[in-house]
Amino acid sequence: MHVEPQVFDVLLYLVQNRDRVVSKPELLEAVWGSRYVSDSALTSRLKVARRAVGDDGRRQQLITTVHGVGYRFAADVTESGPPAPDQQPVRHRTAQQIRYCRSPDDVRIAYATSGVGPPLVKAANWLTHVDLEWDSPIWAHWIEELSSAHQLIRYDERGCGLSDWDVREFSLDAWVEDLEMVVDAVGLERFPLLGISQGGAVAVSYAVRHPTKVSRLVLAGAYARGRLARAATPSEREEADLDLRVGRIAWERDDPGYRQVFAAQFLPEAPREAWDDFNRLQRATTSTANIARFLDAFARIDVSDIARNVACPTLILHARRDRRVPMAQALELAALIPGSELRLLDTGNHIVTRFEPAWSDLVEQLNDFLLADGS
Structure with a gap:
């Protein structure tokens, strides 16, 4: 499934930080930076990210919601290449x-x-x-x-x-x-x-x-x-x-x-x-x-x-x-x-x-x- 850049950035950031719960403000800052977006914008990207990995809001087998805290990528991950540098995902502007x-x-x-x-x-x-x-x-x-x-x-x-x-x-x-x-x-x-x-x-x-x-x-x-x-x-x-x-x-x-x-x-x-x-x-x-x-x-x-x-x-x-x-x-x-x-x-x-x-x-x-x- 092809996903648009912001959905990919949300998914990538959760995978890179899978050892902990990522708060909503941190995820908004990581993907959108100083640009103001609503909480519902993040919610919509998470819905698409879940669909992309075969998950959904009810089962939450891969992307879990920790109510009142944030989100966590809960699946096992195997890295096949050298560790990725510690950096935020690249932000994209739709063309x-x-x-x-x-x-x-x-x-x-x-x-x-x-x-x-x-x-x-x-x-x-x-x-x-x-x-x-x-x-x-x-x-x-x-x-x-x-x-x-x-x-x-x-x-x-x-x-x-x-x-x-x-x-x-x-x-x-x-x-x-x-x-x-x-x-x-x-x-x-x-x-x-x-x-x-x-x-x-x-x-x-x-x-x-x-x-x-x-x-x-x-x-x-x-x-x-x-x-x-x-x-x-x-x-x-x-x-x-x-x-x-x-x-x-x-x-x-x-x-x-x-x-x-x-x-x-x-x-x-x-x-x-x-x-x-x-x-x-x-x-x-x-x-x-x-x-x-x-x-x-x-x-x-x-x-x-x-x-x-x-x-x-x-x-x-x-x-x-x-x-x-x-x-x-x-x-x-x-x-x-x-x-x-x-x-x-x-x-x-x-x-x-x-x-x-x-x-x-x-x-x-x-x-x-x-x-x-x-x-």
Whole structure:
């Protein structure tokens, strides 16, 4: 079984120190150094390490958990070469490869792969950029975590990032077709699919169109109906329409004040620096004209009729105090998708940040769900 570098480093460190119990802080320091990672990140690597050596969390014949203390490699080890020098394992940073494919309507779509392991596909969401996200404080921890035990495939939707910006059609059908094209380009047969925010509707549509391809579906901060689509009363429609018109004008005028308000909707419980990072990323991802088109198209999304046809196991993760996509949307998705599991995260941030407790919770829920059947 081929394992990704961090899993190997965890296993190697435990084998090298098999004569004693290794504490959790020591193992985190040995593999990740001064870089902050959550306890659940270590837990997920240990799960994969156990699978790699034919162990599991219940039997623990090789890698044992000493509760309240740490972990120990308990099997006999025979060294066939000279003793290894007393050194910590080499730390690796996941690399990514960026490639292109071209849609039937001649739109060039950029996609990136990172990590090693079973595939995990992420549907594109609001203003992606596969290159700039790599080092962005907003998305880097997502990419690192999702690539830790999987080959992560993500892409820039038409109109933004490294994909073509000058495109004729912005629609749910076009976005689903772009996802289909990326999946075909990578050559995937069956895989779990992640949809974040508006990407959730794209993921739902794809899962319904291709039930034999999607093994598991994860929806984070997602919704079935956009703001205009779910407006049920004249006042709600007026409010939704006003929000769109203000957004169009503000983005076209490159209004910094509005951008701060917009960022605050996505990251209300994050520090001000996160708002600035979010705004810088948005401005670099696409044109102001395209942002207005995205806002309009996203507001009209409606997959409520087809969500009932999702046939795969589905996990719904949502911030309790989400201002951009209210929790009611998660409740609606959970009611629509048969057998789906809903897990609420204790945060108000639409995009969960690295340094908040909700991130550890999200990672643990996600990994447990994906590893339930070896996805």
